[in-house]
Amino acid sequence: xxxxxxxxxxxxxxxxxxxxxxxxxxxxxxxxxxxxxxxxxxxxxxxxxxxxxxxxxxxxxxxxxxxxxxxxxxxxxxxxxxxxxxxxxxxxxxxxxxxxxxxxxxxxxxxxxxxxxxxxxxxxxx
Amino acid sequence: xxxxxxxxxxxxxxxxxxxxxxxxxxxxxxxxxxxxxxxxxxxxxxxxxxxxxxxxxxxxxxxxxxxxxxxxxxxxxxxxxxxxxxxxxxxxxxxxxxxxxxxxxxxxxxxxxxxxxxxxxxxxxx
DNA sequence: AAAATAAACTTGCAAAATGCAAGTTTATTT
DNA sequence: AAATAAACTTGCATTTTGCAAGTTTATTTT
Numbered sequence: 001x002x003x004x005x006x007x008x009x010x011x012x013x014x015x016x017x018x019x020x021x022x023x024x025x026x027x028x029x030x031x032x033x034x035x036x037x038x039x040x041x042x043x044x045x046x047x048x049x050x051x052x053x054x055x056x057x058x059x060x061x062x063x064x065x066x067x068x069x070x071x072x073x074x075x076x077x078x079x080x081x082x083x084x085x086x087x088x089x090x091x092x093x094x095x096x097x098x099x100x101x102x103x104x105x106x107x108x109x110x111x112x113x114x115x116x117x118x119x120x121x122x123x124x125x126x
Numbered sequence: 127x128x129x130x131x132x133x134x135x136x137x138x139x140x141x142x143x144x145x146x147x148x149x150x151x152x153x154x155x156x157x158x159x160x161x162x163x164x165x166x167x168x169x170x171x172x173x174x175x176x177x178x179x180x181x182x183x184x185x186x187x188x189x190x191x192x193x194x195x196x197x198x199x200x201x202x203x204x205x206x207x208x209x210x211x212x213x214x215x216x217x218x219x220x221x222x223x224x225x226x227x228x229x230x231x232x233x234x235x236x237x238x239x240x241x242x243x244x245x246x247x248x249x250x251x252x
Numbered sequence: 253a254a255a256a257t258a259a260a261c262t263t264g265c266a267a268a269a270t271g272c273a274a275g276t277t278t279a280t281t282t
Numbered sequence: 283a284a285a286t287a288a289a290c291t292t293g294c295a296t297t298t299t300g301c302a303a304g305t306t307t308a309t310t311t312t
Contacts, residue, residue, distance in 0.1 A: 013177035015243070016229025016236035017160050017222060027151065027270070034143050044289050051139030055271055060290055079279050079288060091228060096143060098220040103142025106214070113140035153299070170260050181300055186261055205259060205308050 023069060024092065028054055028062050033071070033089060034096055039117065042082045051117075149195060150218065154180055154188050159197070159215060160222055165243065168208045177243075 012018050024030055035041040035050055047059055054062075063083065066072045071089035074081040085092075104111045138144050150156055161167040161176055173185055180188075189209065192198045197215035200207040211218075230237045 012179070014233070014236050014239035015157075015160075015177060016233055016240060017226045018157060018178055018229075019233040019236055020225045020229040021153070021156060025151070025153065025156075027147070030147060030151075031141075031144060034141075045287080048289095051141060052144055053138070053271095055273090056290070057272090057292085058270065063289095077279085079277090079290095081289075088232070091231070094224040095221065095228060098224040099146045100143045102217060102221060103144075103146040105217070107140070107142055107145040110140050110142035110145055114142060117141070171258080174259095179300095181302090182261070183263085183301090184299065189260095203308085205261095205306090207260075 020095075024071070024095075026062075028058060029066060029071075030092070030096060030099070032059075032062055032066065033085065033092055034100075036072070036083065036085050036089075037093060037096060042084060044081065146221075150197070150221075152188075154184060155192060155197075156218070156222060156225070158185075158188055158192065159211065159218055160226075162198070162209065162211050162215075163219060163222060168210060170207065 012022065024033070031050065031052055031054070032047055035047055039050075041047055041050070044059065044063070047063075048054065048056065063072070066089070067074065067083075070086055071092070072083050073086050074083045076082045100114075104114070138148065150159070157176065157178055157180070158173055161173055165176075167173055167176070170185065170189070173189075174180065174182065189198070192215070193200065193209075196212055197218070198209050199212050200209045202208045226240075230240070
C-alpha cells in the first residue's frame with residue numbers, strides 16, 4: 001500500500017532548488033502538470049492514458065499530493081472530478097518549458113512526438 | 127549494493143519532458159549540477175558536504191551516471207578527480223534557473239540561504 | 253621514512269518509492 | 283435492469299534511496 005506517498009520530507013535544505021525539487025521532483029508530478037498545461041487534461045482517466053503509463057495507485061497518490069500542496073485543485077463530484085492548475089501550479093510553466101526545450105534539442109524524435117500528441121488534444125501550442 | 131543506479135530506463139515515451147526527466151529527474155542529479163554551476167564545486171568531497179547531505183554510495187553512483195550520460199566529465203588522477211560540466215551539461219542551466227526562480231519566489235528564507243551559500247564559495251552570481 | 257590524514261570509493265542492510273495486476277464502489281449510460 | 287465507466291484500493295514485487303561502517307591508495311605531517 002502507498003501509505004503516504006512521497007514523504008512530507010523533512011526539508012533537506014533551504015536551497016530554493018532543493019525545495020522546489022522536493023515539491024515536484026518526483027518521477028511523475030511534472031508529467032501530470034505537463035498534461036494539464038499542454039494537453040488540457042483534467043480527469044483521472046485522461047491522466048491515466050498518457051504515453052508514460054502511470055499506474056493507478058501512483059496517479060491517485062500524486063493527485064492528492066499536488067492538491068494538498070496547492071499546485072492543483074478540483075471541482076465537480078467525487079466521481080467526476082475535474083482538476084485544474086492553481087495560480088501557484090501555473091507558475092511551474094517556466095520549469096516545464098525549460099525541461100521541454102532541453103528535451104526537444106537533445107532527444108531525437110521528441111519534437112515530432114509533441115506534434116503528434118497535440119493533434120489529438122486541446123491543441124495548445126504554448 | 128547499488129548495482130546499476132538509476133535504470134538505463136527503457137524510455138517511458140518520446141516526450142521531450144519525459145526524456146529529460148529520465149536523464150536528470152532523480153533525487154540528486156540536479157543538485158550536483160547546481161553545485162557545479164553556482165558553487166564551483168568539482169570534487170567528490172566538495173559534493174559530499176553540500177547542505178542536503180547526499181550519501182557516499184549515491185554520490186558515487188550519480189557521478190558515474192552523469193559521466194556516462196555525457197553531462198559531466200573529469201580530469202586528474204583516480205584519487206584526485208576534478209569534475210566539470212560538459213557543453214551538454216551546461217545546457218541544463220535554464221532548467222536549474224527556472225527551478226531556482228520558482229523556489230526563491232515561493233520558499234521563504236530560500237533567497238537568504240543562497241546569499242549565505244555564495245559567501246563561502248567561488249562567488250558566482252549567475 | 254613512518255604515521256596520520258584524506259580522497260574516492262565499496263559493502264551490506266534497511267527503508268522508502270514505484271510498478272503491476274487485480275479488485276471495489278458508486279455514478280452514468282444503454 | 284444491466285452494462286459501462288470513473289475514481290479509487292489492495293497486496294505484493296521490484297527499484298531506488300539512505301545509513302553506517304568499512305577499504306584502498308595517494309598525500310601530508312611528524
